[in-house]
Amino acid sequence: GAVVSQHPSRVICKSGTSVKIECRSLDFQATTMFWYRQFPKQSLMLMATSNEGSKATYEQGVEKDKFLINHASLTLSTLTVTSAHPEDSSFYICSASSRDMLGYTFGSGTRLTVV
Amino acid sequence: QKEVEQNSGPLSVPEGAIASLNCTYSDRGSQSFFWYRQYSGKSPELIMFIYSNGDKEDGRFTAQLNKASQYVSLLIRDSQPSDSATYLCAVIWGGKLIFGQGTELSVKP
Numbered sequence: 001g002a003v004v005s006q007h008p009s010r011v012i013c014k015s016g017t018s019v020k021i022e023c024r025s026l027d028f029q030a031t032t033m034f035w036y037r038q039f040p041k042q043s044l045m046l047m048a049t050s051n052e053g054s055k056a057t058y059e060q061g062v063e064k065d066k067f068l069i070n071h072a073s074l075t076l077s078t079l080t081v082t083s084a085h086p087e088d089s090s091f092y093i094c095s096a097s098s099r100d101m102l103g104y105t106f107g108s109g110t111r112l113t114v115v
Numbered sequence: 116q117k118e119v120e121q122n123s124g125p126l127s128v129p130e131g132a133i134a135s136l137n138c139t140y141s142d143r144g145s146q147s148f149f150w151y152r153q154y155s156g157k158s159p160e161l162i163m164f165i166y167s168n169g170d171k172e173d174g175r176f177t178a179q180l181n182k183a184s185q186y187v188s189l190l191i192r193d194s195q196p197s198d199s200a201t202y203l204c205a206v207i208w209g210g211k212l213i214f215g216q217g218t219e220l221s222v223k224p
Contacts, residue, residue, distance in 0.1 A: 006158075034212065043203060043216040044159070093158050095212065103149060104212050109158040 002028050004096050006107025013084055013114055021079045021110045023094030029074035030096035034104065035067075038091040050077055084114040119206050121215035129223050134191040136218050138204030141185070147207040148180060148187045152200045153217070159203055163189065194222045 003026040013019050023033060032051050036044040048064075050056040050071035058064045068080040077096075081088055094107040118141040128134045136150075147166055151159035165171045165178040165187065177190040191198055199222045204215040 032210070044214045046211055046213065049211055091156075103161055103164055106158045106160070111156070 002096075002098075002101060002105040004030075004094065004105045004107040006094050006110060008110060009108060010111045011113070013112070015085055015114055016083055018080055018082045019084055019112060021081075021092055021094070021112075023077045023079070023096070023107050025075045025096045025098075025105075028096075028098050028101065030077070030098055031074065032097050033071055033077040034095040034097075035069060035077075035079050036093045036095065038093060038109075044093060047079075081112065084112070086114045088112065089114045119204055119213055119215035121202075121204050121218050123216055123218060125219040125221050127221045127223060128194050130194060130196060132194050132222075134194045134198065134220055134222070136189040136191075136202050136204075136220065138187045138189075138215055139185055140187070140204075140206045142206065142208055143182075143185060145185075145206045145208060148178070149205040149207075149212070150176075150178060150187075150189045151203040151205060151214075152198075153203055154200045162202075191220075194220075196222045196224050198222050 005024045007022050035047045038044045047062045048056045048058045050069050052071050052074050056069035071077040093109040095104045097104045120139045149164045150162045152162050153159045163178045165180045171178045175192045179188045201217040201219050203217045205212050
């Protein structure tokens with residue numbers, strides 16, 4: 001089955017620093033990747049959609065200069081949280097799809113804590 | 116505004132009972148519907164998807180879709196304590212997977 005690998009699973013960083021999260025599709029080509037954020041006891045909120053080779057499309061209210069998304073290849077997308085602040089602490093999850101797939105495959109998530 | 120609504124619960128059922136989870140959606144044009152299960156601290160895992168009106172069964176799980184009423188439900192038969200999790204309803208809208216707020220299910224031994 002389709003597998004999406006997400007790293008790191010957990011990261012703690014200091015306020016003001018940047019953190020990069022990677023999402024890789026291991027056995028399929030992900031034409032589209034999605035990035036979600038989930039705060040405790042809340043649902044997954046879509047942050048942005050990225051298609052290979054083009055700029056990401058951000059949802060309303062998500063700062064594109066703060067959450068940099070790169071989808072340079074059909075198997076790799078990255079999310080960089082720049083100048084992180086404590087309020088950015090959350091569970092970040094990527095999801096990937098391809099033209100041949102039914103549904104979407106999720107990565108295992110990254111727990112970000114900004115101190 | 117495209118919305119997916121779920122009762123946040125918590126829903127508590129005894130072991131062996133049927134758990135019924137409900138979801139409504141606002142976009143009448145939606146075609147694809149998904150149920151995900153999420154354990155605390157983990158990412159969602161797909162349980163079922165349904166595209167056509169009616170019922171779809173997979174083991175202990177049955178998804179029901181009524182497009183006229185814009186309603187999709189998930190039934191879990193013979194509920195087990197290991198089914199205790201948050202169940203997320205999701206709808207594809209504009210190529211994006213949009214989630215409801217989730218229903219927390221607790222199955223008591």
